[in-house]
Amino acid sequence: MSATILSAFSHATICRPMRVAVVGSGGVGGYFGGRLASAGTEVVFIARGAHLAALKTRGLRIQSPLGDVDLPTVNATDDPEAVGRVDVAFFTVKLLRHRSGKRDSAASNRPRLRSRPLSERRRERRAR
Numbered sequence: 001m002s003a004t005i006l007s008a009f010s011h012a013t014i015c016r017p018m019r020v021a022v023v024g025s026g027g028v029g030g031y032f033g034g035r036l037a038s039a040g041t042e043v044v045f046i047a048r049g050a051h052l053a054a055l056k057t058r059g060l061r062i063q064s065p066l067g068d069v070d071l072p073t074v075n076a077t078d079d080p081e082a083v084g085r086v087d088v089a090f091f092t093v094k095l096l097r098h099r100s101g102k103r104d105s106a107a108s109n110r111p112r113l114r115s116r117p118l119s120e121r122r123r124e125r126r127a128r
Contacts, residue, residue: 033074
């Protein structure tokens with residue numbers, strides 16, 4: 001009887017890959033976006049400047065004690081509108097840029113999409 005139930009559910013299951021946008025492709029965004037991409041998730045990196053140029057020309061490489069990842073090509077853009085709908089958006093920009101990052105990428109999110117910023121928590125010391 002259990003095989004029949006499993007058989008019925010296996011035909012009804014529809015799987016599609018999750019679509020993820022990573023806003024900011026530095027250390028934090030590059031690491032988590034790269035790990036997700038290497039696992040088969042569709043990841044779009046939203047970057048600008050030197051990070052965007054490096055992603056487009058060299059791809060992404062992660063060197064880690066947990067295992068290296070080499071992605072020779074990644075999907076990267078500087079235009080959030082071109083990304084379209086995503087299931088999850090990671091904001092991995094510097095703390096001072098969170099507001100502009102949310103505003104710039106608002107078009108790529110679903111109306112009720114929740115997001116969380118991931119960032120390095122660095123304290124900058126003031127010279128005395």
